[in-house]
Amino acid sequence: MFALEAQHVRKTYGGVTALADAGLRVRPGTVHALLGENGAGKSTLVKIITGAVRPDAGVLRLEGSDVSFSDTADAARHGVAVVSQELSLFPDLDVLSNMFPMREPRRGPFVDRRRMAALARPILDQLGLRVSLKDRVGDLSLAQRQLLEVAKALVTDPRVLILDEPTSALDSKTAEVLLDILRVLRDRQVAVVFVSHILEEVMALCDEVTILRDGRTVLDAAPLAGLTIPKIVESMLGERHAELAETRPEATVDLSGTVGAPDGSGVLRVQDVSVEDRLEGVSLTAAPGEVVGMAGVAGAGHQVVLELVAGLRQPSSGQVLLPDGSPAPKGLRAAIARGVALVTGDRRRLGLMLDKPIWDNAGQVRSVALARDGLLVRKGALRRRAGEHAGRVNLRTSSLDKSAGLLSGGNQQKVVLMKWLQTQPSVLLLDDPTRGVDIGAKAEMHGLVRSVAEAGAVVLLCSTDLDELATLCDRVFVLHHGRVCAELAGETLRQHEILAAMNTGSVATA
């Protein structure tokens, strides 16, 4: 008996087939992985199950009886809760109001905030989300917002809980907390569906797996026990199964000439920099050709370093020298004009114009903000350049005229990378650049980042993905409470060492 069953689901958007024949069968008391590469249709299937999108065909059964939900609120009433990939919070409301959208407990005609708080607090604590119930959601970090989205689903006490890439913005420690909560839910006989591109997590957590490829279920509720990561990757990618080396990514394209070569020494220097309450005496360097990583638990200060280089913050002492030898300017605009690029993982809020076509997004920095193409912006030229870059990052879309908001999550992230590559940056700052990108595309993007470095740019990377830090970077600086506590390279640069240093503030001397 399945808690949730979806069969022969089909959905097309105009000429684009999102789902051709997809199914999903989840037993109660299991965690079920739903996998597939970017654009395979995972989110679409989730949306159809929760009533957010109407399918063209297909049946949906809940504990054996046919159902069809009119919207997500209807689904929630039937015990089906969803944590959607693209966060659906109200940025101007506070944390508490966001936890009970449209179903706040009432006392007479009034919202009963005291009861709401009593219900919400334990769940937030359990998730380790240390925010005040009165904090404005728009001021929270991406990771905090993602956890809040989970809390919002948990508060409905669901029978079926579907999580669409819930850990993509979380650091490994926070992600582990979430995974533990899911294990507890499993023991309480909840059926959990877990969508993720982080296969290590899937292996550690899940019991069964369903894999979608090009909108079809190619592996249906298989027990995970008999599977390995390479086998899973193989059925995700099908014939496209490329050699996904476990080793260091190599430069894949020759970008020489497309990257701005700086005049001075070419080395980015952060010299004894302090920022009140955030950083203390941080020094690090990054040379052209290198990919330098920065790791730390949330709030450890690694992101502050990116903000300093990008001109979003000023140091209270010490200085930040860009590769051309002069201090980092005040303000992001000036930094961008000097060749700094800032690729954000918070794509929907800071990265994209969701209602604009891909080509428009791709030209936003180079042609629009910097006006590098002169006094006129030619649509034809924008499209041509966007087409070239789309080929390079292997963007999967039916047309460059498609609105960015309609792309699958991973492909949206590629558009953000495209728009910065167009500026020919000399300093590439990456803040979780492969959030929600599938394993194949991630390898491609890593190859691209290496190519950018090889072409002579300085690359600084912050990531919540330890694997990414360990394989892509030449050196990794680990920050702990605002100080550099370790510099890892070569032999010592491994996930385990990074994790240990992040959490303890010292390098294991094993």
Add this chain to the structure above:
Amino acid sequence: MTSSTTDAPRPDVEPAAGATTNGGGPLGVVKRAFGMESASVLVATVALILVIGAIHPDFLDPRQLRDVLQQSVYVAILAAGVAFLLAMREIDLSVGAIFGLTLICSAILMRDGWNPWVAVVAGVVLGALLGLANALIVQVFRIPAIVATLATLSMFRGLSLALSNGQQVVGLPLDHAFFDIFGGRVLGIPVSVLVLVVVAIVLTFVLRTTPFGYRIRSIGSNPDAAAFSGISVARVRIQALMLMGGLAGLAGMLGLAFFGSGDPNIGSGFELLAIAAAVIGGTQLRGGSATVVGAMLGAVLLSVVTSGLVYFNIPVNWSSFATGAVILIAVGIDSLLRRRREARAAAAGL
């Protein structure tokens, strides 16, 4: 523009679906000339003219239609500027007051013996400066433009009244070439209408092909992402509000040329008409897009409504109600047409 080529980076994975949506043909030409968004307001306007004309054939007299067009020029120019502002999620409620104040100031200067050409240039510059004042208030006090310009609306209108002592400004050198040219006609077409056409072309060009135009739409689409891409929201806002003020000044000068005197109350209520015209024309309040031609056609539509109603013997006390009702119907039709088109675009997956 290259509307027929569609790049499909991975044609092996998904068929190119967008290739057929921007088709050619005569309809395609019209659509491109007016922009997709303004096609339906044009249809609504023509339909309304024909309906009124069917009942009262006098209305179709070219001279009557010319007057309708002539009367719509001022609001049309303001609406074009408002469309720019709405596209970046800003608004300016003082446009009618700037229109009035520039008109009064230039009239006073001319009466006091300034060369009319100089006075006219001063009027347009004054408009831009008033726009700058709006922008600085928004910037310095960090208040929304809607609040700032609500205040300056009163201030600018108050200045018009104070400077003119609440009286008509008369005694202008009406035989001067300025009044001849800009108050006159060429080949039967009012010169102010020709100016409107030029403004439409220039502004459309600015909106669609300059970094400034792209920045405006970028900001309206996602202000945070725009700032994160290195666009200075503050600077673009200043530029846009100055453009708006300059356009209001230009409209004021055309008004002065036509009326030949300065009424301190002229242009009261134009701000709401201009906003309505921009929205009718297809500029969305949520920002991100604008159509100059649409906004101007929206103003023409409003002008058709007010002039057309004169032909029906509507009791004076009901005329306001009737105007509103007709606007509602026209906008309703327009909106339904637009919905249909958007549904079709969505079905094509774009």
